[in-house]
Amino acid sequence: MIHAVIFDIDDTLLHSMSADDVLYRQAIRDIVGDVRFRSQLADYEHVSDFGILREVLQDNAIEATDEVTTAIQRRFLDSLSAYVENNGPFREIDGARQLLDRLRGSDEHAVALATGCWRESALLKLHTAGFNVADLPLATADDAMPRVAIMQTALRALPAELASITYFGDGVWDQRACASLGWTFRPVGPGLNGINDYHGEYAELLT
Known part of the structure; x- marks a missing residue:
């Protein structure tokens, strides 16, 4: 039987969440002005780029037209490209690429990515950091707004x-989604007292 292993991206494969969040918020402000954000990402119902954007616009009584949404998305992508050009690629979580490569070559595992x-x-973030993911299923906010739906798309x-489904993620929204789906959740990073690197995780996934 095959074991599914699905990964989030920001602060799960890459050290990228902090910069991504700053650029995302600034892109929204650049297009629609000095809007109010909720105090934590976990306060949003759907923690995905489209989901958060829709709720930010609703909170600030701004109509979520296609023109506004597209302009914000384009501003964010341009800002992200400029950030990488000026600061270099995002750093991988130590051992992440090696683990992906080993799982790819395993007859016992199937791998996908699911991100908000x-x-x-x-x-852009993965490619500039040296990740080759062309052969991996990738589900994103373009597929759905709810995190659960994004993860189901990857699955x-x-x-x-x-035989099993394991999801690596860094946020409480990932943890909640896994609980809802009945998946095994593997926390990454200090926020949920998770792993700090992927050394030894391949052997762990075989048990």
Whole structure:
């Protein structure tokens, strides 16, 4: 039987959440002005780029037209590209690329990515950091707003019969989604007292 392993991206494969969040908020302000944000990302119902944007606009009584949404998305992507050009690529979480490569070569595992990012931004961050993900299923905010739906989209790209499903993520929203879906959750980073690197995780996934 095959074991599914699905990864978030920001602060799960890459040290990128802090910069991504700053650039995302600034892109919104650049287009619609000095809006109010909720105090924490976890305060939003749908922690994804489209989901948060819709709720920010609702909170500030701004109509979420296609023109506004597209302009914000484009400003964010341009800002992200400029950030990478000026600061270099985002750093991988130590051992992340090696683990992905080992899982790719395993007959016992199927791998996918599921992130709340927009697809274009996810690929930009991964590619500039040296990740080759062309052969991996990638579900993003372009596929759905709810985190659960994004994760289910990634799962549908994997074999139908699976012995287990493990999701690596850094946020409480990832943890909640896994609880809702009945998936095994592996926290990454200090926020949820998770792993700090991926050394040894391949052996852990075999147990």
